[in-house]
Amino acid sequence: MAPRYYTVTWDQLHRDAKALAWRLVGKGPENGGFKGIVAITRGGLIPAAIVARELDCRLIESVSVITYDEEKKGEPRVAKAPDAAGDGTGWLVLDDLVDTGTTAKVVRGMLPGAHFATIYAKPAGRPLVDSFVTEVSQDTWILFPWDTEPQFVAPIARTAGAGGA
Ligand SMILES: O=P(O)(O)OC[C@H]1O[C@H](OP(=O)(O)OP(=O)(O)O)[C@H](O)[C@@H]1O
Numbered sequence: 001m002a003p004r005y006y007t008v009t010w011d012q013l014h015r016d017a018k019a020l021a022w023r024l025v026g027k028g029p030e031n032g033g034f035k036g037i038v039a040i041t042r043g044g045l046i047p048a049a050i051v052a053r054e055l056d057c058r059l060i061e062s063v064s065v066i067t068y069d070e071e072k073k074g075e076p077r078v079a080k081a082p083d084a085a086g087d088g089t090g091w092l093v094l095d096d097l098v099d100t101g102t103t104a105k106v107v108r109g110m111l112p113g114a115h116f117a118t119i120y121a122k123p124a125g126r127p128l129v130d131s132f133v134t135e136v137s138q139d140t141w142i143l144f145p146w147d148t149e150p151q152f153v154a155p156i157a158r159t160a161g162a163g164g165a
């Protein structure tokens with residue numbers, strides 16, 4: 001069956017990232033706010049930039065998890081560890097979405113003390129996140145604005161084989 005696509009525009013991403021920030025404000029070291037944000041590259045970078053601005057947070061760390069290699073499909077590899085975040089206690093980890101949970105499992109293993117948040121969550125990965133905004137079905141592929149661009153589509157009349165006026 002063809003996958004369902006959920007297209008997210010820049011406007012929608014900004015709105016959803018701010019909705020996530022609303023859920024996170026007032027959380028973190030006993031309400032004083034998080035020590036810092038760990039962005040999971042690359043998809044978490046833009047959400048982290050938006051949430052950092054809304055939470056007035058200026059300490060940003062990153063972690064790079066590569067979940068496939070040419071040789072071994074699906075073996076997650078940590079290309080850059082989030083050294084500044086220690087065990088994650090008092091830190092907020094951000095990603096764009098959780099799908100199977102593979103990435104989240106690896107990052108939670110490194111940062112067990114962190115609050116883990118994503119903008120979008122699919123059912124399989126949902127148990128791994130502490131906060132998220134929108135659930136999408138497992139068979140939906142989210143198209144992010146950084147992966148897409150508006151393009152020309154022919155008028156229906158031309159694609160339906162009918163002659164135009
Ligand atoms: O729950 P999972 O099945 O692990 O899928 C979710 C992860 O997949 C995507 O990243 P990807 O690995 O494509 O790398 P990128 O963020 O650098 O594009 C997305 O940004 C999440 O990090």
Ligand SMILES: [Mg+2]
Binds near residue numbers: 043
């Ligand atoms: Mg990613």
